[in-house]
Amino acid sequence: MGLSSFKFWSISHICRQSNNATHLMARTASSSNEYHIWVEDTPPVIANQLRLDREREREAQVLLEGQAEIWQHLFGFADSMALKCAVELCIADIINSHGGPITLCQTAAEIVKFPSLDIPYLARIMRSLVRKKILTAHNPSDSGDTLYGLTPASKWLSHDFELSLVPMVLMENHSWQLAPWHYLSQCVKEGGIAFKKAHGCEMWDFASKNPEFNKIFNDAMACTAKIVMGVVLEEYKNGFDCLGSLKNAGGRTGGMIAEIVKAHPYIIGIIAIPHIISTGSIFIGAPRSMGAAAFFHLVFPGGRCPSFAMMQSCRVLPNLGRASPAKDL
Incomplete structure (x- = not known):
């Protein structure tokens, strides 16, 4: 039966290295005049090739997973920046003040000091917070706007919460605190303190000369001290x-x-x-x-x-x- 007997046909080609098992089967068939039938079994001629293909597939998958891991670390800073943004915009406080989940537009309306607010940009921030389980997102069955709610983690980002971690979020994500991290390799090669390499003096001297940093740092230390001492006083x-x-x-x-x-x-x-x-x-x-x-x-x-x-x-x-x-x- 020739190809002309079919109403439609096509031929696809891939390189031999991508389908060695088929190549081996075709080569074996071309040199044999007998029928060979395998039922629920692997033809011996390609058994070894299939094993090699599976090993290569596993290696490729492991390599791909490793690449994905690097990309996650590479953009890990974006999660911290989204957290800082949520604190600066008081998103947790806004949702909490409504007593339940609210829409993106309701959230934007509460940020009243900025009439030119970029709502699509805010939406991306909200999606990032949902992905990290800082917020929840619920899509109503009536196809209405997505409702954003709080999670147990959100409470720690509220300015009104007695044990709020807001001061710590603001300090750790401030450019003054981030700068020393760029000197890790230099510290390994030369020794020394990363903060001093970044700012020219140690942290305590920097704080004594910079009232703004001093306040940011003190507020952050005070908030963590209150959390730690609460546990200490309760347990002891x-x-x-x-x-x-x-x-x-x-x-x-x-x-x-x-x-x-x-x-x-x-x-x-x-x-x-x-x-x-x-x-x-x-x-x-x-x-x-x-x-x-x-x-x-x-x-x-x-x-x-x-x-x-x-x-x-x-x-x-x-x-x-x-x-x-x-x-x-």
Whole structure:
């Protein structure tokens, strides 16, 4: 029967290396005058070739998966930037204020300070947050607009949440904090501190010269300190019973010692950190509690917290370390 007997026919060609099994079968058939039939079995002539093809296919799949992994790491920074964008636009707070899922247009309407808001751009940000399970997306059965809702992770991005991670998100994604990461290979080759290579000085010196960075960093440390100390105070409720006083001789704003004093008002808290006094950035844990009164009793004579101007002019607290026996925190 010739090809002319068919109403339609076509011939496709691929290179021999892509279909070696067929090539082997055709070559075997051309040199044989007998019929060979295999039922539920692999022809011996191509068994080895099929095994090699499967191995090559697995190797190609593994290589492709490795490439996909690299692409994910390559654009991993985009997830952090989307997180920062969500915080800056207060997306979690906007959805929470409505008491339930809302549409993209409703979200955009709440960002009232920017009348020229790019809604398609916002949509891409929302899709990114949904992909990372920061938000949920529900498509109504009536083909209405997609509704975006909150997840357990969203709560930590709310500015109103007491244990919010907003300050940490803003700090870690700030250009000042991202710059040192570009110096990792240089640190490996030369040693040293990445932050210093990026900014010309160590972090504490940079903070003392840059009030904006100092505030961003202090806010981030305070928010994490509150989370950590909440767990410590809950799990070790009686762990501070034997203490009469604590002295904070390091750290940023005294947030940890303030949380301890709030939970245990009988403890006298002593701050011995000069930069806190010089910048007026003292952390007041509970200003109307007995604990807060004790907190400042040894730092300032008479237990009275001075004005901000007084704190700015105060450089050193004389005899602070000898004020009372204390355990360092």
